[in-house]
Amino acid sequence: MSILVTMAKLVDTLIGPAVMLLYPLFSSMLAIKYPSPVDYQKWLTYWVLYALITLFELSCWRVLQQFTLWPELKVVFCIWLVLPCFDGAAYIHENHHIRRYVRTGVDVGSAYMGLKRRVMQMLSLDASRSVERYLDRQGAEALERVVKAAVKEARRQSRKRRR
Numbered sequence: 001m002s003i004l005v006t007m008a009k010l011v012d013t014l015i016g017p018a019v020m021l022l023y024p025l026f027s028s029m030l031a032i033k034y035p036s037p038v039d040y041q042k043w044l045t046y047w048v049l050y051a052l053i054t055l056f057e058l059s060c061w062r063v064l065q066q067f068t069l070w071p072e073l074k075v076v077f078c079i080w081l082v083l084p085c086f087d088g089a090a091y092i093h094e095n096h097h098i099r100r101y102v103r104t105g106v107d108v109g110s111a112y113m114g115l116k117r118r119v120m121q122m123l124s125l126d127a128s129r130s131v132e133r134y135l136d137r138q139g140a141e142a143l144e145r146v147v148k149a150a151v152k153e154a155r156r157q158s159r160k161r162r163r
Contacts, residue, residue, distance in 0.1 A: 015075060016071065016074070016075045016078075019075060019078050019079050019082060019083075020050065020074075020075070020078040020082075023082055024043065024046055024047070024050070024082050027039075027043060027082070028043045028047070031043050036132055037132070038090070038129055038132060041090065041093055042087070042089050042090045042093070043089070045089040045090070045092060045093040046081050046082060046089040049081060049089060049092065050078070050081075053074060053077075053078075057074075131143070
């Protein structure tokens with residue numbers, strides 16, 4: 001039994017900081033270096049959740065002292081949040097658990113950029129990733145041509161229905 005307790009403490013002491021701080025820090029720095037709205041979304045969501053967990057710990061530390069499995073549960077939850085095979089932070093954001101509480105309405109100056117941002121926010125995470133891959137391969141001009149063609153087709157369909 002003492003071996004299990006020792007292993008649990010090692011997990012909390014060694015793996016915890018690596019999973020909760022080092023990997024997210026490195027990934028966040030990569031997201032800054034190679035801008036991607038999907039990565040920004042995922043890592044900002046992670047840091048918000050990590051801050052909430054830390055605030056919870058600070059405010060409820062007396063209760064948590066009685067709950068001996070708390071450190072291990074926190075590590076497991078953070079593993080679920082950060083590892084790409086689980087993508088928990090993206091899941092939480094994508095399923096509106098956070099998005100519904102955070103309103104983004106910053107005016108960036110042009111109506112086009114505002115429309116572009118709204119369209120990207122409405123897309124699912126998979127669709128956003130697909131658009132990003134398309135942009136990487138084909139360039140922004142190709143995406144603008146696709147969007148203009150879609151707008152033109154929508155207008156044509158609208159005129160057709162009015163007749």
